[in-house]
Amino acid sequence: MSKLEAYAHADPGTVLGVIEESGRFMAEVVGPVNQVGDTVGSTLDSDGNVTTPPGFKEAYRQYVEAGWGAVPFPDEFGGGGFPWLVAVVMQEMLASASMSFSLCPLLNQGAIEMLALHGSPDQQATYAEKMVTGEWAGTMNLTEPQAGSDLGAVRARAVPAGDGTWRITGQKIFITYGEHDLAGNIVHLVLARVPGAPPGTRGISCFIVPKYLVNDDGSLGARNDVRCVSIEHKLGIHASPTCVMSYGDAGGAVGYLIGEANQGMRYMFTMMNTARLSVGLQGLAITERAYQDALRYAQERKQGRAIGAPKGELSPIIEHPDVRRMLLTMKAYIEAMRALLYTNAVSIDLARHHPDPAEREARQELVDLLTPISKAWCTDLGVDLASVGLQVHGGMGYVEETGVAQYLRDGRISPIYEGTNGIQAIDLVMRKVPMRGGGVVADLLAQMEALGPELDAAGEELAGIGPAVAGGVSALREATDWILSRGPAEPNDALAGATPYLRLAGLVIGGWLMARSALAASRLLRTASGADAAFLQEKIGTVRFYAGQLLPQAVGLLPAVTAGAGPLFQVDLSGVTLA
Numbered sequence: 001m002s003k004l005e006a007y008a009h010a011d012p013g014t015v016l017g018v019i020e021e022s023g024r025f026m027a028e029v030v031g032p033v034n035q036v037g038d039t040v041g042s043t044l045d046s047d048g049n050v051t052t053p054p055g056f057k058e059a060y061r062q063y064v065e066a067g068w069g070a071v072p073f074p075d076e077f078g079g080g081g082f083p084w085l086v087a088v089v090m091q092e093m094l095a096s097a098s099m100s101f102s103l104c105p106l107l108n109q110g111a112i113e114m115l116a117l118h119g120s121p122d123q124q125a126t127y128a129e130k131m132v133t134g135e136w137a138g139t140m141n142l143t144e145p146q147a148g149s150d151l152g153a154v155r156a157r158a159v160p161a162g163d164g165t166w167r168i169t170g171q172k173i174f175i176t177y178g179e180h181d182l183a184g185n186i187v188h189l190v191l192a193r194v195p196g197a198p199p200g201t202r203g204i205s206c207f208i209v210p211k212y213l214v215n216d217d218g219s220l221g222a223r224n225d226v227r228c229v230s231i232e233h234k235l236g237i238h239a240s241p242t243c244v245m246s247y248g249d250a251g252g253a254v255g256y257l258i259g260e261a262n263q264g265m266r267y268m269f270t271m272m273n274t275a276r277l278s279v280g281l282q283g284l285a286i287t288e289r290a291y292q293d294a295l296r297y298a299q300e301r302k303q304g305r306a307i308g309a310p311k312g313e314l315s316p317i318i319e320h321p322d323v324r325r326m327l328l329t330m331k332a333y334i335e336a337m338r339a340l341l342y343t344n345a346v347s348i349d350l351a352r353h354h355p356d357p358a359e360r361e362a363r364q365e366l367v368d369l370l371t372p373i374s375k376a377w378c379t380d381l382g383v384d385l386a387s388v389g390l391q392v393h394g395g396m397g398y399v400e401e402t403g404v405a406q407y408l409r410d411g412r413i414s415p416i417y418e419g420t421n422g423i424q425a426i427d428l429v430m431r432k433v434p435m436r437g438g439g440v441v442a443d444l445l446a447q448m449e450a451l452g453p454e455l456d457a458a459g460e461e462l463a464g465i466g467p468a469v470a471g472g473v474s475a476l477r478e479a480t481d482w483i484l485s486r487g488p489a490e491p492n493d494a495l496a497g498a499t500p501y502l503r504l505a506g507l508v509i510g511g512w513l514m515a516r517s518a519l520a521a522s523r524l525l526r527t528a529s530g531a532d533a534a535f536l537q538e539k540i541g542t543v544r545f546y547a548g549q550l551l552p553q554a555v556g557l558l559p560a561v562t563a564g565a566g567p568l569f570q571v572d573l574s575g576v577t578l579a
């Protein structure tokens, strides 16, 4: 990566230093506030102020002072200019430490990207630098009661004030960190309609609406006409305030148009890939934390006698095959998810900075294809595997004091927000797979198939991986051909198969990336020794488990992809009216 001019300063030594140091910070400063965040949660007072749980303010202050939030942003805004890949590695650790805490920087990231890509120089000068440091925090205000997945139904209004500013009125719901006490100012990005806007998504504009207006000298001015009217009581992420925001109760909140009117959705799409990748990462982060706890517990908890253990002795549960299966399932999926998410992140960096325009374009296409898979596959797995981690704990997992139930509750939101996983699957089959007449997905399939001969030629230590990858890729090819041929004529059939198709794609792409790492590990093993050799052996063993026991599920998903919509509409689900 440091071979790219833009990242020349990000040599491997420097990057490793940043990752190690930030990891220590996440573990020592952010990790300890996670559980209190869950039990105490954020609270709202009668004046509309939100107080975050004990320790959050102090941890956030240290986060800002250390400059961790600034690492990936451009240096012209005071950022570190590091590759997106580095940001993703750090985000995983932050979300593992506390998912609730990580959401404030995450929403800020989306707002910064929007300003950096589409804000005017004046808007960037006013807001970007303070947001990059984290002194001010950004939010994304899209959702309204009648406009969730379908943002074309947004009703919030913006009218020109005659002085170049706008007056915003309306209500937004589910706004993450819409109000809080962590940052000096909150910069809301709000979707609204201007007078005469076309209906649907073509008539949506994006506005900056700061909590405090900013004076010409950069100091904070009057309080804007926006307030938090309530916060949600919810299943998890209790520390992250999910706010109902009211704009314009006193006549209209002052807003500043970003770019051109009616282009809001187009702008949103340009920052969506990184936002969705970051949410996909939450699935990985939650699983990693759940896995670490489950592994520790399985090593300590003694029950029953494992086959072959001395008579009269209880064995640690990790000695039982079924517990090992649970742990290895978590570990193997973690490595596959990480490989997918990192590939996605590297492609973002190359799409932005590779010197060859053709390579930039190819990488952007890959990002577009992989992003819905990264988001949905990883967040669905996050929920499933947090549940597996809880299962390893037995009854102790179900009671709150071990903390593992929190991972399941916290992780459950990730398949819902930033576009539900159902919407990701639709995006994949209706927009991404058909890109370039199916050429983008065909390029990826060809790349996966090209690994076959190398796997076939590999030694006994990689036995089984080649056939499993070949079987998976062939199922994905068949499913893809079906989607491409069926989608245009019978869109409902393609839509019916969308979710199993996405899962199949995640499973197979994950398997292909795992196989590549097994090949690399086997090459490196020729010269490695000690802890390095042990790590490489462990990698190969994990890939073999994935190939032998997880990847074969791909073939089983094929009938669900190609079944069409018929069976879904054969059963009458409307007949029974519940009182």
Ligand SMILES: Cc1cc2nc3c(=O)[nH]c(=O)nc-3n(C[C@H](O)[C@H](O)[C@H](O)COP(=O)(O)OP(=O)(O)OC[C@H]3O[C@@H](n4cnc5c(N)ncnc54)[C@H](O)[C@@H]3O)c2cc1C
Residues within 6 Å of the ligand: 107, 140, 141, 142, 143, 147, 148, 149, 150, 173, 174, 175, 176, 177, 234, 242, 413, 416, 417, 418, 419, 420, 421, 422, 423, 426
């Ligand atoms: C804790 C939390 C934090 C959030 N943070 C933010 C935030 O910071 N900013 C913000 O703007 N929003 C935020 N949201 C809102 C979130 O993005 C929406 O909840 C999400 O987009 C889904 O919208 P909805 O809840 O209206 O569900 P709906 O759109 O009503 O969907 C209900 C179900 O129907 C399915 N569905 C809907 N339409 C279709 C279709 N066309 N085809 C197939 N299936 C469909 C969905 O997949 C889903 O399963 C947050 C939500 C929560 C709960």
